[in-house]
Amino acid sequence: MKLNIAVLAGDGIGPEIVAQAQKVIDAVSVKFGHEVEYTNALVGATAIDQVGDPYPEETHDICMKADAVLFGAIGDPKFDNDPKAKVRPEQGLLAMRKKLGLYANIRPVTTFPSLLDKSPLRLDIVEGSDFVVVRELTGGIYFGEKGRSEDLKKAFDTCTYTTEEIERILKLAFSYAEKRNKRLTVVDKANVLATSRLWRETAQAMEGDHKDIEVDYMFVDNAAMQLIQWPKKFDVMVTENMFGDIISDEASVITGSLGLLPSASVGIHTSVFEPIHGSYPQAAGKDIANPIATVLSAAMLLESLDLLDEAQAVRDAVNKSLEEGVVTEDIARDGKPCKTSEVGDWLADFI
Amino acid sequence: MKLNIAVLAGDGIGPEIVAQAQKVIDAVSVKFGHEVEYTNALVGATAIDQVGDPYPEETHDICMKADAVLFGAIGDPKFDNDPKAKVRPEQGLLAMRKKLGLYANIRPVTTFPSLLDKSPLRLDIVEGSDFVVVRELTGGIYFGEKGRSEDLKKAFDTCTYTTEEIERILKLAFSYAEKRNKRLTVVDKANVLATSRLWRETAQAMEGDHKDIEVDYMFVDNAAMQLIQWPKKFDVMVTENMFGDIISDEASVITGSLGLLPSASVGIHTSVFEPIHGSYPQAAGKDIANPIATVLSAAMLLESLDLLDEAQAVRDAVNKSLEEGVVTEDIARDGKPCKTSEVGDWLADFI
Ligand SMILES: CC(C)[C@H](C(=O)O)[C@@H](O)C(=O)O
Ligand SMILES: CC(C)[C@H](C(=O)O)[C@@H](O)C(=O)O
DSSP: OEEEEEEEEEEEEEEHHHHHHHHHHHHHHHTTEEEEEEEEOOTTHHHHHHSSSSOOOOHHHHHSSSSSSEEOOOOOOHTOOOOTTTTTTHHHHHHHHHTTEEEEEEEEEEEEEEGGSSSSSSSHTTTTOOOEEEEEOOSSSTSSOOOETTSSSEEEEEEEEEHHHEEEEEEHHHHHHHHHHHHHHHHHHETTTTHHHHHHHHHHHHHHHGTEEEEEEEEEEHHHHHHOOOOGGGGEEEHHHHHHHHHHHHHHHHTTOOOGGGEEESSSEEEEEEEEOOOOOGGGSSSSOOOHHHHHHHHHHHHTTTTTHHHHHHHHHHHHHHHOOOOOTOOSSSOOOOOOHHHHHHHHHOO | OEEEEEEEEETTTTTHHHHHHHHHHHHHHHHTEEEEEEEEEOTTTHHHHHSSSSHHHHHHHHHHHSSEEEEEOOOOOOHHHHHTOOSHHHHHHHHHHHHTTTTEEEEEOOOOGGGGGGBBOOOHHHTTEEEEEEESSSGGTSOOOEEEEESSSEEEEEEEEEHHHHHHHHHHHHHHHHHHTSSSEEEEOOOTTTHHHHHHHHHHHHHHHGGSSEEEEHHHHHHHHHHHOOGGGGEEEOOHHHHHHHHHHHHHHHTTTTOOOOEEEEESOOOOOOOOOOOOOGGGTOOOOOOOOHHHHHHHHHHHHHHHHHHHHHHHHHHHHHHHTTTTTOOOOOSOOHHEEEEEEHHHOOO
């Protein structure tokens, strides 16, 4: 098979971690006899600096032509504390999501036995947690009309959702529940928000077609609590964009393996695979960032192209590296931590 | 002094827990020579059932005339899964907040040494956590225009904020930081939302007048993570209504003492004191609910009326009851747990 992968390394540690995922994809391709073509493209602060646009048209064209997109990270602190900045790296991310129709962000949250003592939660609470957060990614308050009054003293943001948008993501969430433990938690704030009531109504209407799935509804404030108190009770959680942003980030730290968690953003045109952690500007260029989340994102990428054995080979290599302690300093236990590039080399060799 | 307290017991366990707080206020009044007059008023599902309105005009009048309001809890599951219910208990809460001008919800999050092993977090992470969440309570998406399109297939909610609203709550948050450890974390999503950018700009403009306070800015998704990873680093957090709803509930479970945490909603006309936990309908009428959060809310109430020794007497009694194990089943260690009413009696006796 010939794979055509767009590579959007982005900012901060993006280039370093993406390079390791490429090594791994290369190794898998050699082993299974595939041919891979990478096309690099600009995104984020890097793209602003070079061409003045965080998601340039050229990058979009490259993504549209690709079988899948491998994404690093974006964000640069120089934009964060300047509320008046005209263009922000994050706008590139939002533009990409919208233009590629990346309507669903999928985040599997799993525990790694050897890392459980890195979890901020007590062992008995976190051990065995295994769930997926499905976040709507192209609707809601992020994409609604927003602005400032003329005297600048009043600002507004609008959250909108349509039945179609909600049905599309719920369908995907039901299908994950179907493949997993048949439980779906719809997270909303239906006691206050009109959009949440539409979410709840729509989900309730779909329950009849999924009688084997146990559906429950949880207010977002309650979900934020229960995630910490009883993470094991969740199987698939589905929610709107903003709640999903908060809930999925909260979920990502409970296992102690933030640096290891991958994500997929499922799109209409193509899909994007990226680590859930950020661009860690402080670590950029130091060859110390943990590449595993990006490598596991590459596994999700392979899986999405139906290369299941290939994906498994990547996961096996990762598990082995964790067992053997071939890891970066953030999760190193004792002995000498490896460099980012050394972990990538080891994984490629192993495969 | 003559105290005039409005009592809004509400739904579920509301009446039981409020009754214990009243016993404690009575005991304090006897001891310090005050006279207390309570005026009961309807709120929540109970008020819907009795008069068709979750915050009746009569209740509002009683609150307006009171020195302070002691509040139980509201909410009834019969309304939650009915997206078409015309009146909800929660609307009563929102109406009360708006009409009494309760613009700030204050939630001190403290740890109780004897309860630390109830925390879902590891001891070394949670021990010594001590911070306050200041949530804006009468603005944002909860109170903005909302609705449904004519064909019912599209819903919207609007979030708005004005500079005045933001300045008012930030001023209060700065004053808390002033009295505490001089650190203020402003939680927003300024990389995406127009309202958040107004929050950040406004806070930045106020920094100059509070040069002794160290201010930092944190995106809400990041805050949701850091609360679990490093709760000790926070001193005062301030944020808009919806983020505050999620963040303050998340914060409330990390110490393992959800049943013990009080809150104050500071208003223009009067202030409301209530436990942060809900109406636990499953426990209603069983005399098993933990009254401590409501009792500590009564302490905040006394404090707000400048009755500092009185407030301290209540806190001393609570600490003693925890030490001696005079507690309800949710936090009982061994031996026989006490009933809700027994805890109240013990505290009143002790005082
Ligand atoms: C950078 C930001 C716009 C983005 C979001 O909130 O969607 C990020 O936090 C994420 O979760 O991917
Ligand atoms: C019941 C609901 C409207 C309310 C809110 O979200 O404000 C509650 O969750 C709270 O936090 O007091």
